[in-house]
Amino acid sequence: MRKVLFIIGGCRSGKSSHALFLANQIPGHKIFIATCMPHDKEMEERVLLHKKQRSRAWTTLEVPVRLPEEISKNSQKENVILVDCLTLWISNLMLENNDHETIDGHIRNLVRSLENAQCPVILVSNEVGTGIVPENRLARRFRDIAGFTNQSIAAYADNVIWMVAGIPVGVK
Numbered sequence: 001m002r003k004v005l006f007i008i009g010g011c012r013s014g015k016s017s018h019a020l021f022l023a024n025q026i027p028g029h030k031i032f033i034a035t036c037m038p039h040d041k042e043m044e045e046r047v048l049l050h051k052k053q054r055s056r057a058w059t060t061l062e063v064p065v066r067l068p069e070e071i072s073k074n075s076q077k078e079n080v081i082l083v084d085c086l087t088l089w090i091s092n093l094m095l096e097n098n099d100h101e102t103i104d105g106h107i108r109n110l111v112r113s114l115e116n117a118q119c120p121v122i123l124v125s126n127e128v129g130t131g132i133v134p135e136n137r138l139a140r141r142f143r144d145i146a147g148f149t150n151q152s153i154a155a156y157a158d159n160v161i162w163m164v165a166g167i168p169v170g171v172k
Helices: 015-024 041-052 067-074 086-096 100-116 137-156
Strands: 004-009 030-034 058-062 080-084 121-126 159-164 167-170
Touching: 004 015, 004 137, 015 080, 015 121, 015 159, 030 067, 067 080, 067 100, 086 100, 086 121, 086 137, 100 137, 121 137
Parallel strands: 004 121, 004 159, 030 058, 030 080, 080 121
Antiparallel strands: 159 167
C-alpha cells in the first residue's frame, strides 16, 4: 500500500525521531535514504549517532542527489522508505548544478517517484520560511527552492505533520 507522509518543522524540532518512530511501526525491511554529505568531523559524528538509532531492519543508502531514482528503484521491494532530509538534498542539488530548470526538474521527478512508489514513503524537511529574510542572494535562493519543494511535497502527501518542540501536530 502506497502512502506518502511528510514531516516538516524547524531545526531540532524532533522531525527525524518522529519519522523513525512512525517507520518502525511498519513491519519488515526498511530503507533509510540519507541525503547528508558530511564535510567535517562534527557532522560525521551526527551521522554515526543517527545510524546507531536504527535497528538491523534498516538498510541505509547515502543519496546526495539521485533521490527520485532511489525511491523508484527501492519502493518496489521494500516495506517503507524514510528520506531524511529534503533540505540537505536541495543544498546538494544547488552545489551540483545551481541552474533553476535543472533543480525544478529534480523536484518534479521527486513528486513523480512518489506517485509511482509501491510502499509507504516518509519524507523529512526543514521549514525555512518562518524566519527572517536571508541577507544574501544564495541563501534567499535556497529558502525559495526549499519552500517550493516543501509546498510541492505537502500538496502531494497523504498526510503532513508539523513538528513543534517534539510534538507532532497534524496539518493534513
